[in-house]
Amino acid sequence: EVQLVQSGAEVKKPGESLQMSCMGSGYSLNSYWIGWVRQMPGKGLEWVAIISPADSDTRISPSFQGRVTISADMYTAYLHWIRLQASDTAMYYCAIRPAVTGSPLEYWGHGTLVTVSS
Amino acid sequence: QSALTQPRSVSGSPGQSVTISCTGTSSDVGRYNFVSWYQQHPGKAPKLIIYDVYKWPSGVPDRFSGSKSGNTASLTISGLQAEDEADYYCCAYAGTNIPYVFGTGTEVTVL
Numbered sequence: 033e034v035q036l037v038q039s040g041a042e043v044k045k046p047g048e049s050l051q052m053s054c055m056g057s058g059y060s061l062n063s064y065w066i067g068w069v070r071q072m073p074g075k076g077l078e079w080v081a082i083i084s085p086a087d088s089d090t091r092i093s094p095s096f097q098g099r100v101t102i103s104a105d106m107y108t109a110y111l112h113w114i115r116l117q118a119s120d121t122a123m124y125y126c127a128i129r130p131a132v133t134g135s136p137l138e139y140w141g142h143g144t145l146v147t148v149s150s
Numbered sequence: 151q152s153a154l155t156q157p158r159s160v161s162g163s164p165g166q167s168v169t170i171s172c173t174g175t176s177s178d179v180g181r182y183n184f185v186s187w188y189q190q191h192p193g194k195a196p197k198l199i200i201y202d203v204y205k206w207p208s209g210v211p212d213r214f215s216g217s218k219s220g221n222t223a224s225l226t227i228s229g230l231q232a233e234d235e236a237d238y239y240c241c242a243y244a245g246t247n248i249p250y251v252f253g254t255g256t257e258v259t260v261l
Contacts, residue, residue, distance in 0.1 A: 077239050079250035091247055125195055134184030134243045136201040
């Protein structure tokens with residue numbers, strides 16, 4: 033059974049950095065990429081970034097370029113925010129997709145709630 | 151890359167069918183047959199229900215069906231059930247560097 037376990041909720045101040053994690057199990061390391069999706073309160077889904085743990089190939093959405101980095105160590109992926117803003121308050125979901133071009137986000141984690149407030 | 155356009159809400163009575171449209175551009179929906187749909191119940195993570203325009207993941211009922219014409223994809227829910235009340239998001243591939251462009255989301259209400 034595929035499982036994605038995300039790190040716990042965070043409360044941060046504007047300007048602070050943050051690293052969240054997503055630990056997967058139940059699938060082959062070389063067969064999936066791990067990505068992140070943001071959902072601001074009451075809003076829709078936005079793709080943030082994605083990484084291949086097998087070779088660390090990464091893609092970051094132009095909307096978040098320069099504000100986040102993504103890394104992975106085996107079955108765990110990390111999303112690092114450089115300088116948080118109040119508008120980064122959101123639920124962040126990790127998800128995995130097969131390592132095939134155009135594949136959908138097949139399995140999702142439960143989400144990490146991030147609150148950024150002074 | 152702009153979000154794909156979906157109607158804000160649709161509704162139907164139990165047993166009826168509803169269709170949600172998802173309009174993109176010739177760079178995403180119109181260019182690739184990599185359109186997926188996600189169902190999200192309140193307070194829950196999204197769930198994949200359609201991929202590659204019309205394919206079902208294991209365990210998803212065939213009441214959900216997908217199609218595409220030009221720059222617009224569609225999700226049809228047939229035989230609407232109370233449990234189908236949720237938010238639905240389309241998502242399209244727009245190339246190697248932008249693998250996911252989500253739609254604006256549609257709230258489905260079962261009357």
